Amino acid sequence: MDIRIKLLVMLNILVLSRYIYGLWKLRKITFHYDAVVYLQALMDNWKNTPPSWVGSDPCEDKWDGITCTDSRVTSITLASINLIGEISGDIGQLSELQTLDLSYNKGLTGSLTPAIGNLKKLSSLILVGCGFNGPLPDTLGSLPQLSYLALNSNGFTGPIPASMGNLSKLYWFDIADNEISGSLPVSDGPTPGLDLLFNAKHFHFGKNKLSGQIPSKLFSSKMTLKHVLFEDNRLTGTIPLTLALVQTLEVLRLDRNLLSGDVPSNINNLTRISQLFLSNNKFDGPLPNLTGMEILNYLDMSNNSFIPSEIPPWFSSLQSLTTLMMQDTRLQGEVPADIFSIPQIETVVLRNNQLNGTLDFGASYSTSLRLIDMNSNLISVFAQRGTYSADLILTSNPICMETVATEAPYCDPGTESNSSYSTPPNNCIPATCGSDQISSPKCTCSYPYTGTISFRAPSFSNLGNSTIYTSLQNSIMISLESNQLPVDSVSLAHPKKNSDDYLELTLDIFPTGDNERFDRLEITRIAFVFSNQTYKPPHAFGPYFFLAHNYDFFSDAPKGKHKSISIGVIIGISVGGCVLVLLLVIAGVYAYHQKGRAERANIKNNPFDSWDPDKGSGARPQLKGARSFTFEELKLCTNNFAAAANIGSGGYGMVYRGSLPNGQLVAVKRAQQGSTQGGHEFKTEIELLSRVHHKNLVSLVGFCFDEGEQMLVYEYVVNGTLKDSLSGRTGIRLDWMRRLKITLGAARGLQYLHELADPPIIHRDVKSTNILLDERLTAKVSDFGLSKPLGEAETHVTTQVKGTMGYMDPEYYMTQQLNEKSDVYSFGIVMLELITARNPIEKGKYIVRQVKEAMETGKDLYNLHEILDPILGLSSQQLQGLERFVDVAMRCVEETGIRRPKMNEVVKEIENIMELAGVNPDVESTSTSESYEGKRSSHPYLNDFSYSGGRLHSDLEAK
Numbered sequence: 001m002d003i004r005i006k007l008l009v010m011l012n013i014l015v016l017s018r019y020i021y022g023l024w025k026l027r028k029i030t031f032h033y034d035a036v037v038y039l040q041a042l043m044d045n046w047k048n049t050p051p052s053w054v055g056s057d058p059c060e061d062k063w064d065g066i067t068c069t070d071s072r073v074t075s076i077t078l079a080s081i082n083l084i085g086e087i088s089g090d091i092g093q094l095s096e097l098q099t100l101d102l103s104y105n106k107g108l109t110g111s112l113t114p115a116i117g118n119l120k121k122l123s124s125l126i127l128v129g130c131g132f133n134g135p136l137p138d139t140l141g142s143l144p145q146l147s148y149l150a151l152n153s154n155g156f157t158g159p160i161p162a163s164m165g166n167l168s169k170l171y172w173f174d175i176a177d178n179e180i181s182g183s184l185p186v187s188d189g190p191t192p193g194l195d196l197l198f199n200a201k202h203f204h205f206g207k208n209k210l211s212g213q214i215p216s217k218l219f220s221s222k223m224t225l226k227h228v229l230f231e232d233n234r235l236t237g238t239i240p241l242t243l244a245l246v247q248t249l250e251v252l253r254l255d256r257n258l259l260s261g262d263v264p265s266n267i268n269n270l271t272r273i274s275q276l277f278l279s280n281n282k283f284d285g286p287l288p289n290l291t292g293m294e295i296l297n298y299l300d301m302s303n304n305s306f307i308p309s310e311i312p313p314w315f316s317s318l319q320s321l322t323t324l325m326m327q328d329t330r331l332q333g334e335v336p337a338d339i340f341s342i343p344q345i346e347t348v349v350l351r352n353n354q355l356n357g358t359l360d361f362g363a364s365y366s367t368s369l370r371l372i373d374m375n376s377n378l379i380s381v382f383a384q385r386g387t388y389s390a391d392l393i394l395t396s397n398p399i400c401m402e403t404v405a406t407e408a409p410y411c412d413p414g415t416e417s418n419s420s421y422s423t424p425p426n427n428c429i430p431a432t433c434g435s436d437q438i439s440s441p442k443c444t445c446s447y448p449y450t451g452t453i454s455f456r457a458p459s460f461s462n463l464g465n466s467t468i469y470t471s472l473q474n475s476i477m478i479s480l481e482s483n484q485l486p487v488d489s490v491s492l493a494h495p496k497k498n499s500d501d502y503l504e505l506t507l508d509i510f511p512t513g514d515n516e517r518f519d520r521l522e523i524t525r526i527a528f529v530f531s532n533q534t535y536k537p538p539h540a541f542g543p544y545f546f547l548a549h550n551y552d553f554f555s556d557a558p559k560g561k562h563k564s565i566s567i568g569v570i571i572g573i574s575v576g577g578c579v580l581v582l583l584l585v586i587a588g589v590y591a592y593h594q595k596g597r598a599e600r601a602n603i604k605n606n607p608f609d610s611w612d613p614d615k616g617s618g619a620r621p622q623l624k625g626a627r628s629f630t631f632e633e634l635k636l637c638t639n640n641f642a643a644a645a646n647i648g649s650g651g652y653g654m655v656y657r658g659s660l661p662n663g664q665l666v667a668v669k670r671a672q673q674g675s676t677q678g679g680h681e682f683k684t685e686i687e688l689l690s691r692v693h694h695k696n697l698v699s700l701v702g703f704c705f706d707e708g709e710q711m712l713v714y715e716y717v718v719n720g721t722l723k724d725s726l727s728g729r730t731g732i733r734l735d736w737m738r739r740l741k742i743t744l745g746a747a748r749g750l751q752y753l754h755e756l757a758d759p760p761i762i763h764r765d766v767k768s769t770n771i772l773l774d775e776r777l778t779a780k781v782s783d784f785g786l787s788k789p790l791g792e793a794e795t796h797v798t799t800q801v802k803g804t805m806g807y808m809d810p811e812y813y814m815t816q817q818l819n820e821k822s823d824v825y826s827f828g829i830v831m832l833e834l835i836t837a838r839n840p841i842e843k844g845k846y847i848v849r850q851v852k853e854a855m856e857t858g859k860d861l862y863n864l865h866e867i868l869d870p871i872l873g874l875s876s877q878q879l880q881g882l883e884r885f886v887d888v889a890m891r892c893v894e895e896t897g898i899r900r901p902k903m904n905e906v907v908k909e910i911e912n913i914m915e916l917a918g919v920n921p922d923v924e925s926t927s928t929s930e931s932y933e934g935k936r937s938s939h940p941y942l943n944d945f946s947y948s949g950g951r952l953h954s955d956l957e958a959k
C-alpha cells in the first residue's frame with residue numbers, strides 16, 4: 001500500500017480514537033455529575049481539604065474520606081482534619097449519601113442547612129465536637145433511614161424539632177452539650193414527638209437548656225431505651241409515673257435539674273438500672289425505696305430536700321452497689337454498719353447530714369472501700385476496729401471538736417487524694433523526644449493523636465484502681481487493631497471526675513513503625529471509630545463520648561483549594577462533529593455494554609475480585625468448597641427477596657427462606673448494604689463454615705459476593721432455635737429425653753470445633769438462639785460470625801470481648817483472653833436453660849445463682865422443683881439423671897476455666913446419663929410428631945452483633 005494512504009488511515013484512526021476517548025469521558029462525566037459538581041460546590045466552602053483531592057472525579061480518583069458506590073457518593077468521613085468552613089445547601093444534592101461524619105473539626109461553623117432533609121438515604125449523621133450553631137432544622141425529621149445521630153458538643157440552639165418523632169429507625173440520639181432549649185416534644189394528634197421513637201436506645205440530651213416538665217406521654221412500655229441522660233438541664237415538675245414502664249432502662253441521669261415533689265415509688269420496678277443519678281434537684285418527698293434495683297451499681301441522690309429520715313435498711317440489700325452518694329439529703333440517726341459490708345462498695349458519701357451517735361464499720365467491712373466522707377454530721381464516737389485502708393473524713397463532727405481526737409487522721413481536712421494514673425511504659429525506658437513528640441508506651445518518639453474520652457455514667461467510683469484503666473486501654477487497642485488502623489499503642493492519663501460527674505481521661509494514640517505521624521486518611525478512620533461508637537468500652541464504663549484535640553502533624557502536606565475542573569472544556573472537545581458524535585454514541589454505548597458484560601463475567605469467575613481489603617474487612621477469604629452464587633440466582637430462589645420469604649431481620653440484615661433449583665431449602669442471610677462490620681463477620685463465617693463439616697453444625701451451602709451484596713446461604717434448619725422450642729413458641733414438646741439428645745448433639749458440635757477442626761475454633765457466642773433443631777430434633781450449632789480460630793501452639797487469643805449477656809464467661813470478660821473454656825461456660829448456661837426454660841438473666845436474677853441457691857437446701861432433685869421447667873414433670877422417675885446433669889452444668893459454669901471440664905468430658909457425661917436412663921445416645925429420634933407452625937419469630941441466623949456486654953457485677957455476684 002502507498003505509504004501516504006497508510007499514513008492517512010493511521011491519522012484517521014488517531015482522530016477517531018481521540019473522539020472515542022472524549023466520548024468515554026463524557027459518559028463518565030454525565031454519570032458522575034452529582035459527585036463532581038455538588039461535592040465541588042460543597043467543598044469550595046472548605047479550607048484544609050486533604051491533599052489527595054486532586055483530579056476531577058472524587059470517585060474515580062479516590063479522594064480520601066469519600067466513598068462511592070456506582071459512581072455516586074455514599075459516604076463522607078472527614079473527621080479531625082482541621083476543616084474550616086460551612087456546610088452549604090449543595091449537600092442536599094448528594095442523594096445517595098448514607099454516612100456523613102465531619103466530627104472534631106472545630107472550624108466548621110454556621111447552621112445545619114435544611115437541605116440535609118433531602119438526603120433520603122442518610123443513616124448516620126455525625127457532627128461531634130464541631131463549631132456548628134443555630135437551630136436544628138425541622139427537616140431532620142424527614143430522613144427516613146436515619147439511625148445514628150450524634151450532634152453533641154456544638155453550639156446548637158433552639159428547640160428539639162417535633163418532626164424528629166418521625167425518625168422511626170433512630171437508634172442513637174445524642175444532642176448533649178449544646179444550647180438546646182424548650183420542652184421535650186411529644187406527639188399530639190397529627191404532630192409527631194419523641195414518644196414515637198420506639199427504636200431509640202439512647203437519649204443523650206445532657207448539658208443543654210431543656211425546660212418544662214418531662215411529659216408523661218414521653219415514656220411507654222413500647223419504648224426500648226437503655227440510656228436516658230437528661231442531666232444538667234432546666235427540667236421542672238415531677239418524674240412522670242410512666243418512666244417505670246421503660247423496663248429496658250439501664251442508666252438514668254436526671255441530676256442537675258429543677259425536678260421536685262416525690263420520686264415516684266414505681267421507679268423501683270426498673271430492675272435493670274445499674275446507674276441512677278437523681279442528685280441536685282428539689283425532690284422533697286420521702287426517700288424512694290429502691291429495693292427492686294438489684295443490680296444497681298451507682299446511686300447518687302445528693303443535694304435534695306427529702307423528708308428527714310434514717311438511713312433506710314434496704315440500702316444494704318443493694319448488693320451490687322459500688323457507690324452511694326447521699327450528700328445533703330437530710331439523713332439522721334445512726335449509720336448502720338452493714339452498708340460498709342456490701343461486697344463491692346467503694347465510696348460512701350454522707351456529708352452534710354444529721355447522722356449522729358457512733359460510727360462503726362462493723363466487723364466485716366468490704367476491702368474495696370476507698371472513701372467514707374462523713375464531713376459535717378453529728379458523729380460523736382468512732383468505734384475503730386484495727387486499721388482501715390479507706391480514706392475516712394469526719395471533719396466538722398462533734399468527735400473532731402474534742403481536743404483529744406483532733407490529732408486523728410480522720411479529723412485532718414487534708415487534701416482530697418486525686419488519682420494520678422497514666423499508662424506506664426511497657427518494660428522499656430521512656431525515650432527523650434524532640435518538641436511536640438511524645439514517648440509512646442513502647443518508648444518510641446512520635447506525634448500521637450490525642451483527645452479526651454469521657455464516660456457519662458461509669459458503674460464504679462474508685463479512680464485509683466489501675467486494673468480498670470489497663471482493661472480500657474487494651475479494649476481500645478484491640479478495637480483499633482481490628483479496624484486495621486496503623487496504631488502502635490495507646491495510653492491513658494489523668495482520670496478525673498468533672499463537674500457533671502463524667503469520668504474524663506486523656507487518650508493518646510501512637511502511630512506504628514517509623515511513621516512518627518498519621519496521615520489524614522488514618523486520622524479520619526481512627527476518629528470514626530470513636531465518633532461512630534464503633535469502639536465499645538467494657539460494660540462497667542457505661543456510655544461515652546470522645547472529643548479530639550487538633551492534630552497538627554499530618555504526614556501529608558496540607559493543601560489549599562484544589563483545582564477546579566472544567567467540565568465545559570471536555571464537553572467542548574467532545575461535541576466537535578455532530579454526526580461523528582452520533583455515530584460514536586452508538587459505538588460508546590456498545591463499548592460500555594461490552595465492558596459491563598466483561599465485568600460481570602469477571603465477578604462470576606472470581607467472586608472476590610472486588611474484595612477490598614482497605615474497607616476494614618481484612619484479606620480475601622480463604623475458601624474451601626463453598627459454592628458461589630450470583631445475585632440473580634439468589635434473587636430468583638427467594639422470589640426477589642419477597643416479604644413472604646423473610647423469616648427475620650436484625651442488625652446484620654435480613655434472612656430469607658429460599659429454594660434452590662434442585663429443590664434444596666436454604667436460609668439466605670443478606671447483609672445490610674454498607675455494614676462494614678458485616679464485611680468482617682462475613683469473611684470469618686465463610687472461611688470457618690466452609691471447612692467444618694459435622695452433623696451437629698449448620699452447614700454452609702454457599703455465599704454471594706456480587707453487585708455489592710454479601711449473602712450467606714445455609715442449609716435450612718426447619719425447626720428453628722432451641723430457644724423458640726423451650727419457650728413454647730414452636731409448639732414442639734421437649735421432654736427430658738429429647739433435651740438430653742439436644743444437649744448431646746450441641747456438645748458434640750462444640751467438641752468438634754474445639755478438638756477436631758483444624759485449626760481449632762472457639763465459637764464465642766454459644767447460646768440457645770444459636771442452637772437449631774432440624775426435623776429430627778438434631779441439634780445444630782450455628783452462627784460463627786464471632787468465632788475465632790486458634791493459631792498453631794496458641795492456647796488462647798486475646799480479643800475484644802464479644803458475646804451475649806448472661807452467657808459470657810466472666811473470666812474472659814475480665815482478662816479478654818479467650819479459650820475454649822469460655823464456650824464451656826456458655827454451654828453450661830445453655831444446659832441450665834434446658835432444665836429451667838428460663839432466660840439466663842430474668843428479672844435481674846442470674847440463673848447460675850438461682851440454681852446454686854436452690855441446690856444449697858439440698859433435697860430431692862436438688863430442690864430444683866421451683867425453677868424446673870414445668871413441662872418436664874416433677875417426678876424423679878421421669879427425670880432420671882437430672883442431678884448428674886445439673887452437676888455437669890454447674891462444673892461448666894465454674895468461675896475459673898481450669899476447673900471447668902472440656903467439651904469431650906461433657907459429651908461423655910451426657911452419654912453416660914443417657915445410657916443409665918436406658919436410651920442409646922446414637923439412635924436417631926423419629927421426626928417430630930407435634931405440629932410445627934413456622935412462625936415469623938426471631939430467627940436463628942440473625943445476630944445483632946451489638947455487643948451487649950456481660951453484666952460484670954451480677955455475673956461476679958453469682959459466684
Ligand SMILES: *[C@@H]1O[C@H](CO)[C@@H](O)[C@H](O)[C@H]1NC(C)=O
Nearest residue numbers: 268289290291292312313314
Ligand atoms: C421496699 O419495697 C420492698 C418491695 O419492693 C418491700 O418489701 C420493703 O418492705 C420496702 N421497704 C420499705 C422500707 O418500705
Ligand SMILES: *[C@@H]1O[C@H](CO)[C@@H](O)[C@H](O)[C@H]1NC(C)=O
Nearest residue numbers: 332333334354355356357358
Ligand atoms: C440521734 O438522732 C435521732 C433523731 O434525730 C435521735 O432520736 C437520737 O436520740 C439521737 N441519738 C443520739 C445518740 O444523739
Ligand SMILES: *[C@@H]1O[C@H](CO)[C@@H](O)[C@H](O)[C@H]1NC(C)=O
Nearest residue numbers: 367368462465466467468814
Ligand atoms: C480493680 O478492678 C478490678 C476489675 O474491676 C477488680 O477485679 C479489682 O478487685 C479491683 N481492685 C481493687 C483494689 O479494688
